[in-house]
Amino acid sequence: LYVPKLKSLKIITNNLYGDIFSNKFISTLKLLKDLNYLDLTDNKIGDDDIKPFSEFLKTNKSIQTLLLDLNKMTSRSGFFLADALNKNHSIQSLSVNHNEITGSGLESLLNVISNNTQGLVHLNLADNKLQKDDFNQIATFFNANPSLQILDLSNNAINPLCSNVLGVNLKKAKYLKCLKLNNTKMNEESGPQFLSFIHETNVEELELDMNIFG
Numbered sequence: 001l002y003v004p005k006l007k008s009l010k011i012i013t014n015n016l017y018g019d020i021f022s023n024k025f026i027s028t029l030k031l032l033k034d035l036n037y038l039d040l041t042d043n044k045i046g047d048d049d050i051k052p053f054s055e056f057l058k059t060n061k062s063i064q065t066l067l068l069d070l071n072k073m074t075s076r077s078g079f080f081l082a083d084a085l086n087k088n089h090s091i092q093s094l095s096v097n098h099n100e101i102t103g104s105g106l107e108s109l110l111n112v113i114s115n116n117t118q119g120l121v122h123l124n125l126a127d128n129k130l131q132k133d134d135f136n137q138i139a140t141f142f143n144a145n146p147s148l149q150i151l152d153l154s155n156n157a158i159n160p161l162c163s164n165v166l167g168v169n170l171k172k173a174k175y176l177k178c179l180k181l182n183n184t185k186m187n188e189e190s191g192p193q194f195l196s197f198i199h200e201t202n203v204e205e206l207e208l209d210m211n212i213f214g
Contacts, residue, residue, distance in 0.1 A: 008037040008100050016043040017072075022052045037172070039067040041102060047076035055189045057084035057091070064090060069097040071122070078105020082112040089116060095124035097152070102130060107137045114144035123148055127155035135162040142169040142176075149175055154182035154207070163190035167197035183210040 001009075016025060021043070029035070045053075050073060062151070078101040085091065101109065105163070106128075113120050130138075135158065158166070163186060170176070186194065191213045198206065 001025075001032050004031075005034055006032050007034050010037075010039040010041075011043065012039060016040065017045045017049050018175040021045065021049050026052060026056050027064055029060075033062060035060030035062050036064045038063050038065070040071070041067055042070040044072050046072035047074055047080070047140055048050060050077040050080045054080040054084035060088060061090045065093040067095045068092055068099070069095050071096075071099055073099040075101060075103045077101055078103075078107075078109045082108040084103040085109070085114045085116065085120065086180040089119035091120060093122035093150075094117055094120055095122075095152075096128065096154075097124045098127040101112040101128050102134050104156070106130075110141040110146075113148060114141055119147075119148055121148060122150040123170070125156070126152045126153040126182075130156040132159070132162055135166060138159075139165045139169040143171040145172055145174055147175050148173070150178040150180075151176060152183065154180050156184055158184040158186055158190060158194075160187075160190040160193060163194040167194040170203075171200035171210055174202055176201065176203060178205040178207075180207040181211070182207050186211045186213065188212070188214040 029038075045068060050068075057066075073096060077096075077099070081096075081101075082105075083096070085094075106125075115125065128134075130153070138153070158181070170179075181194075187207070190209075191211065
């Protein structure tokens with residue numbers, strides 16, 4: 001894989017995990033000094049793989065877009081990614097769609113993002129089986145006025161109580177321009193609760209596909 005001027009690398013659905021990922025692949029990544037786009041979607045990458053990968057990310061200054069969708073990451077991976085982002089302000093877009101980064105790992109990740117005024121502007125948390133406490137953490141994240149501009153929470157069920165908490169705090173996230181809430185099971189009760197706060201925000205793009213507003 002060593003191509004000195006390589007800028008974009010996609011390795012999707014290749015079972016790239018375990019020893020090959022942690023040792024051989026990461027060693028190769030260290031040689032790609034100009035790489036700014038890395039897509040590792042659907043490779044069964046788990047928490048034990050993310051730990052050494054986060055150590056690599058701490059010193060990498062070239063990757064700006066990182067896609068880790070459809071893998072095997074849980075709350076532990078949230079801690080490792082947070083640790084990496086705390087040292088690496090070069091990554092501007094992070095997608096962890098279709099994993100299970102919840103609980104304290106999600107909280108750690110959001111805390112690091114909210115405390116760094118430079119760095120991540122696009123975060124995809126779609127389809128992570130987020131629960132009530134996770135949405136409360138996201139509301140707290142909004143309240144901290146992070147520099148995030150694009151947030152995707154699609155494919156996570158949002159009940160009326162969570163939609164109200166998110167809406168109340170959304171207006172405090174002044175940098176947020178694009179919010180994606182597709183297929184979140186928002187209905188004729190939770191939808192209006194959330195939307196009643198939109199006029200107080202700076203959101204310019206809102207996605208609400210596949211909900212049940214009635």
